[in-house]
Amino acid sequence: MSLEFIPLTSENSAIGFELHNLGQPNPWSRKIFDDCLSQPYFAFYLGSTSQYLGYFIAMQVVDELTIMDIGVRKVERGRGYGRLLINYIVDYCEKNNIQQVWLEVRQSNTAAINLYESVGFNVIETRHDYYVGANGKEDALIMCLQVCFN
Incomplete structure (x- = not known):
């Protein structure tokens, strides 16, 4: 199977919304998800014409990027697809x-x-x-990566 990064748009948003719903304990509404597929956001999914493994939604403001949502299909976790998504984002940043x-x-x-x-x-x-979970509220860690330019 040949994997590629395919833009996630309003035309194929059902793919990403399905992955989002499967991976989130408290998923966004369809409207919020679809709103995140237009400027200033951008999104890609990782997969092929027949298989959707993971996705991300990001927002760029000047020289900063925020990963709004990222996920890998549960049955595919632990196979390096999350790292492929993160590496794609870092390459984009560079x-x-x-x-x-x-x-x-x-x-x-x-x-x-x-x-x-x-x-x-x-x-x-x-x-x-910050997060609502099955057992009450849960803390969120805010993380940052300083991107180095070559």
Whole structure:
């Protein structure tokens, strides 16, 4: 199977919305998801014509990028697709002179935190009781990556 990064647009948003719903404990509404597919946001999914493995939605403001949402289909986790998504984002940043990448992650999502830290993200701040979860509220870690230019 040949994998590629395919723009996620209003024409194929059902793909991303399905992945979002499968991966989020409290998914966005369809309207919010679709609103994040227009400027200043941009989104891609990783896959092929027959398989959708993961996606991301990001927003660029001047020389900063915020990852608004990122996810890999649950049955595909642990196979390196999350790293491919993050590497694609970092490559985009290097090509577009973006100096910082920001994201927030549930404190309990240790697999994602380990991935982000392995790429160079650092925890900048904790937002207490930010996420709603099955067992009450959960903290969010605010993480930042300083992008180095060659």
